[in-house]
Amino acid sequence: MTVDRWLGRIPLDSPSVFLKLVPTLVGFVIALGLTFIPGVMSAHLPVFIVGATAVMIGALLLALLVPWRRVGPRWTVAVPLVAMASIALMRIGTGGSTSAIGVILLLPFVWIATEEGRRNIVIAAVGIFVVLLGPILVDHDATSPADLLRAFFSPVIYLIVAAVVNEIAHRSRVQLAASRAVAAQREELLEQAQRTQDELVLNEARLKTANRLIQSIWNAVTEQSVIGTDLDGVIDVWNPGAEKMLGLTEAQVVGHDRRVIEFHLVSELEDRLRDMDARFTTVVSADDFSALVDTVRAGYADVRDWTYVRADGKQVPVQVAATPRIDENGHRVGFIFVATDMTQAREFARLKDEFVGLISHELRTPLSSILGYLELMRDDDEAPLSDEQLQYLGVAERNAHRLLRLVGDLLFTAQVESGRFPIDITDAELRSVVSASVESARPGAAAAGVALVMEVPDEPVDVRGDTVRLGQAVDNLVSNALKFTPAGGSVTVSLRRDRDEAVVAVTDTGIGIPAVELSQLSQRFFRASTATRNAVPGVGLGLTITKAIVTAHGGRLDIASEEGVGTSISLHLPIETPAPVAEAVPGAEAAP
Structure with a gap:
């Protein structure tokens, strides 16, 4: 049995008043029995012994019959006081100050002194004083000065003893309460630890099951290459699909500081970097991870066509979806590249x-x-x-x-x-090209109720290009702007010089295009969701043709749009002689 449990059995604050009365009751019964033995304890005043017995019975009934749980613990001292009165009567009846029964007084005295509260110190001392004073009041003629001194001096000693006993009992209660609190806390911690252990076992089983499932799925992904990198592009994830597509095992790549850009065509990375910032005048280093993750760093997923280079040098056309890797705190810790082989497609x-x-x-x-x-x-x-x-x-x-x-x-x-379409590069004056497109579109703009505005400079803007094809590109942009602009809106066609570029911009106040769809506009037959919702006619070839023409002239196509506000599409053409992307086909018939 532990100390805490043993202390818990001590009835210092027990609500059972009867159990606390039992020691006093036993002592009283023994003393009462001794009065019937000749020569042991004489009964000088039998009436007081009878009265003492009656009072003790009253104390017993009081302890048994009163509902002390409802009355409250502060009133339980009434029982030891009644028992003390019974012992006082017994003491008077068996010799008064010389009676040996006085030693039983310690039992109710200690009971009262151990009760919670400093007032019980005084109650215990006063009770002892009354008991000691009883024989003097009953038989004062036989009282000696020593009896008087004892009657008045002993309560002081008892008062001191009561204070000590009360303090010890108080500290014992505090320690007991602390021990019980610690024990309860220990039990709660043990239960919590058991619950935690059970949860850990369950979670471990779930984790193993999930890991097996993930591993099965991971091993089953053989048709898509999944490559994971840190923030600098160093590869730390390499799935079986990557092994199949690029011809290297995971052991040959992970842990060897291999970077994902090592498996890309240098020319494609350079082109992408130039598109990201057209102000670059020198060839940007192809060893720049930004070419792959610039859009992802801005907070968007990026799906783009690239060309992977296998370990044996073979090129594989792929479509790569780049997304961020997020940790449990929501911080970006790297990137994931999921590539699909587009060779058959x-x-x-x-x-x-x-x-x-x-x-x-x-x-x-x-x-x-x-x-x-x-x-x-x-x-x-x-x-x-x-x-x-x-x-x-x-x-x-x-x-x-x-x-x-x-x-x-x-x-x-x-x-x-196919990479070959007819284009005839000559000197082209863009003012006339823009003016011709605007004048051709004015009747349609007037019929649609859309204001068509042209802004061209006074001085000529000359480029090297195919006048017919450039006119076709501008016609497509103006036609699209008019189709997507409701009545009452406006379309502005402007021409300006921007350092070494000529810029033709077509800006409308139409229905706009969702931001997530801007990267798909130049795909064949693609139509924005706003176009389908508003039943705008078309087949989705205009921007595809326009971008091809601009690219063939060494330029670029910039698109900016906000849904419900409008769209601005600008053609940037180099003023110096371009190196055409598409090869002219001699004698080929030009498509209208």
């Missing part, structure tokens, strides 16, 4: 482009023939058509021309994808 696209180009080329001949015969019917003076027939003929001509333009656009995009 590119081959399918090439075959599709060849098919589209073939079909488009074959469609042009019958369409041109149809338009020719429609023109002959309109100009036939020998058999003139009625007004109604001319109206029908006009509808047929407009639709035939529309179909011919669409076929031309399809043929042009197919030529762009």
